[in-house]
Amino acid sequence: MSYLDICIIGWNLNALMFVINFFLAIRTISTQDRDTLQKESMVLKELKEELDNYYPYRTYSTIMTYLVPFAGFFRMSFRLIEMVFFFQKNENTKMFDFMVYKYTMEINKVKNNG
Numbered sequence: 001m002s003y004l005d006i007c008i009i010g011w012n013l014n015a016l017m018f019v020i021n022f023f024l025a026i027r028t029i030s031t032q033d034r035d036t037l038q039k040e041s042m043v044l045k046e047l048k049e050e051l052d053n054y055y056p057y058r059t060y061s062t063i064m065t066y067l068v069p070f071a072g073f074f075r076m077s078f079r080l081i082e083m084v085f086f087f088q089k090n091e092n093t094k095m096f097d098f099m100v101y102k103y104t105m106e107i108n109k110v111k112n113n114g
Contacts (some may be wrong), residue, residue, distance in 0.1 A: 010069025017076035018066060028095040040096045047103035054110040 029037065052058060066072040086098050 007069045010071075010073065013070060014066050014072035017073050020080075021076055024095070044096070044099055044103070047100065047107070051103055051107055051110075054107065 032040070055061075064071075065075050083098055086101065087093060090097065
């Protein structure tokens, strides 16, 4: 197996994780009504803006992980495992709750370290 073959496998796995991530987003959006989505979107937007103050190049780093073979795959695999444990520990929670938890944890981590 050549290095090119390994890179192609890595990019295919990254693409698979991108599709899974997209599917989860569509599934989450389709299960909510419009008013709830707008309220949740405003909360997430505020958290994202606060996090962007600490990590201004976070969007670019996310894009880069999908361009590096296997990086997006491992990043999303870890995030999916983290989601499973979050939903097992916190019953009757939604994806919104997990996203608020992740944003809040990242913000608090930066505030505590800086």
